[in-house]
Amino acid sequence: SIILQDAASNPWISLTSSAFLDIPSTGTVSLEVLITPTNLTGGLYTETIVISSADYPTLSIQVSLEISDPALIVVPSTVVSFTAVSEQVSDEQIISISTNDKFATDLTLFISEPWLNISPSSGTVPENGGFLSITISADASTLLEGVYNAVIAVNPSGFYDDVIISIEFTVLPKVLNDIYQILYSTTSD
Structure with a gap:
């Protein structure tokens, strides 16, 4: 007979041959084993076939x-927020992109809105835990006050x-900036 020792707790493995095989006088028999890794998480799985x-x-x-x-691309956050005053450019934010398996991969980045700036727009995540630094900023020079949304697609x-x-960009009215400047200049004298 041919059995799987712990078949009930190991649904990932099965025998495609009959459990009862006649062994010819040559003593040779073929046995087919089917492995189905669907729904298994990372780890080591073992089973014993007993003949x-x-x-x-x-x-x-x-x-x-x-x-x-x-294998995953790792980013520090999937949401980045910026704030800028109308007619100005936001401060830059730098994000580091890596891989969880420490293998190298080439990346191409795409932006969904023209007011969003990234540099570089492509590069390589080096192996052994290295990362690719991307500088992101948002340009409010052509935008009215409000909240704007965009995305950066990272294509490895x-x-x-x-x-x-996801990018969220808040554009403040210029008038608030002028008031802030007046308040700041009178309190710093």
Whole structure:
């Protein structure tokens, strides 16, 4: 007989052959094992195939399956907020992009709105835990006061999934800035 030692708790492995095989006089038999890793999380999985016969010694075959966690692009935040006064450019923010598996990958970044600035727009995340620094700013020179939204699409090469960074840009009226400047200049004298 051929059985899986712990089949009830290991649905990822199954035998495609009958549990009862006739072993020919040559002593050779083919056995098909089906591995289905669907719904398994990262980790090591083991099972033992036990082949026993009245005519031959029992044989145990250890089967191991190692599942790696999915490879991901890592960004410090998927939401970045800026504030600027109308007709000005926001302060720059720098984000570092890396991978969770420490492999290198090329990235291309796309912006959804012309008032959003990124530099560089492409580059390489180096291997061994390195990161690619991206400078982001928002230009309010053509915008009225209000809240504006945009996205930066991070498109990696290879087997990584795309990442979307949401941008929220608040443009303040110039008048508030003038009042702030007056208050600041009178309190600093």
